[in-house]
Amino acid sequence: MSDDRPVLLEATGLKKYFPIQRGFFRRTVGYVRAVDGVDLVIHEGETLGLVGESGSGKTTVGRLILRATDVTEGTIRFHRDGQVLDLTRVPRSQLREYRRETSVIFQDPFSSLDPRMTVLDIVGEPLRIHGIASGDELRRRVRELLQLVGLRVQHMNRYPYAFSGGQRQRIGIARALALRPRLIVADEPVSALDVSIQAQVLNLLRSLQQQFNLAYLFISHDLAVVSHVSQRVAVMYLGSIVETAPVDALYSTPRHPYTEALLSAIPKSDPDETRSRIILPGDIPNPADPPTGCRFHPRCRYARDICRAERPVLREIAPRHQVACHLADELRLTGVAAPAGAQNAHGIEQTG
Numbered sequence: 298m299s300d301d302r303p304v305l306l307e308a309t310g311l312k313k314y315f316p317i318q319r320g321f322f323r324r325t326v327g328y329v330r331a332v333d334g335v336d337l338v339i340h341e342g343e344t345l346g347l348v349g350e351s352g353s354g355k356t357t358v359g360r361l362i363l364r365a366t367d368v369t370e371g372t373i374r375f376h377r378d379g380q381v382l383d384l385t386r387v388p389r390s391q392l393r394e395y396r397r398e399t400s401v402i403f404q405d406p407f408s409s410l411d412p413r414m415t416v417l418d419i420v421g422e423p424l425r426i427h428g429i430a431s432g433d434e435l436r437r438r439v440r441e442l443l444q445l446v447g448l449r450v451q452h453m454n455r456y457p458y459a460f461s462g463g464q465r466q467r468i469g470i471a472r473a474l475a476l477r478p479r480l481i482v483a484d485e486p487v488s489a490l491d492v493s494i495q496a497q498v499l500n501l502l503r504s505l506q507q508q509f510n511l512a513y514l515f516i517s518h519d520l521a522v523v524s525h526v527s528q529r530v531a532v533m534y535l536g537s538i539v540e541t542a543p544v545d546a547l548y549s550t551p552r553h554p555y556t557e558a559l560l561s562a563i564p565k566s567d568p569d570e571t572r573s574r575i576i577l578p579g580d581i582p583n584p585a586d587p588p589t590g591c592r593f594h595p596r597c598r599y600a601r602d603i604c605r606a607e608r609p610v611l612r613e614i615a616p617r618h619q620v621a622c623h624l625a626d627e628l629r630l631t632g633v634a635a636p637a638g639a640q641n642a643h644g645i646e647q648t649g
């Protein structure tokens with residue numbers, strides 16, 4: 298369904314290598330391959346969930362897409378008004394325009410902000426920086442934004458510490474909306490919140506999406522959370538995407554052993570479900586020295602010789618379902634009951 302919508306952003310062959318420098322002369326002795334060949338597409342008004350363990354490269358993908366960090370290799374194309382902007386080639390002046398069409402929501406929006414700024418300053422800052430509003434007009438806009446996210450307008454002159462975690466995240470969302478973006482990168486936006494509050498914030502994000510036809514790249518290490526908001530999900534492991542599919546297909550019929558293992562950790566919503574938790578041996582390997590062949594093979598219980606020797610590429614295994622696994626055709630992996638069940642567990646009503 299979401300594939301019928303126009304493409305908003307397309308990333309191809311994205312790489313980000315961070316140099317590792319040693320000694321007095323800061324000689325480069327190697328590279329952390331944080332993102333190592335990622336392809337992804339985000340359609341207008343859709344949510345693409347990006348999941349994976351900590352250290353898999355999710356935040357770096359988000360930063361590349363926002364052009365908050367330089368791309369080592371690959372292209373990012375942004376579609377607007379029938380034109381295609383190649384973000385890896387545009388001059389800085391055009392990048393400024395792009396920055397108005399995108400924004401970010403962090404796990405803790407205040408860790409990077411001055412605690413002496415009021416809500417008015419925080420939410421109004423993007424409008425001021427871009428020279429869009431000041432004075433009374435700025436106050437009017439901020440008031441509107443606060444109403445949109447369900448905060449009291451009277452609290453405009455308060456400081457962040459006066460708010461609860463959920464309210465602070467609403468302030469972060471109001472700020473992210475200030476420039477009327479078309480794409481928001483939400484990086485673990487509810488991970489720091491209590492489950493009851495998570496549901497409220499996720500519902501708010503969904504309702505804003507419908508009102509403004511917003512697209513989200515929704516980053517989380519938690520597959521249960523991602524299922525509430527995403528139409529499609531991409532699973533990342535050690536710098537690359539190992540599986541991507543519409544949310545129902547990914548959860549009910551995973552085709553990659555890593556996805557299967559992540560799903561097995563979701564608490565059961567149906568006591569009759571028979572699946573049991575798959576414990577992955579070891580930690581996520583060092584991205585400066587990734588394993589040969591399939592990067593997941595040292596932790597994979599199905600691995601064979603070919604997995605140690607050849608790196609699998611992402612290929613289509615069913616309509617709109619792509620996987621990077623040599624054994625995907627023969628493995629019969631265990632998924633979870635429809636994510637709708639999980640949605641109820643979080644008290645979120647399902648729409649559409």
Ligand SMILES: Nc1ncnc2c1ncn2[C@@H]1O[C@H](COP(=O)(O)OP(=O)(O)O)[C@@H](O)[C@H]1O
Nearest residue numbers: 315329331350351352353354355356357358584
């Ligand atoms: N600025 C940086 N310099 C060096 N290494 C980095 C930098 N940012 C991230 N990394 C490394 O890149 C890898 C991916 O990190 P990140 O994108 O934050 O993953 P995730 O968000 O999935 O936890 C990690 O090994 C991390 O240590």
Ligand SMILES: [Mg+2]
Nearest residue numbers: 355356357484
């Ligand atoms: Mg991260």
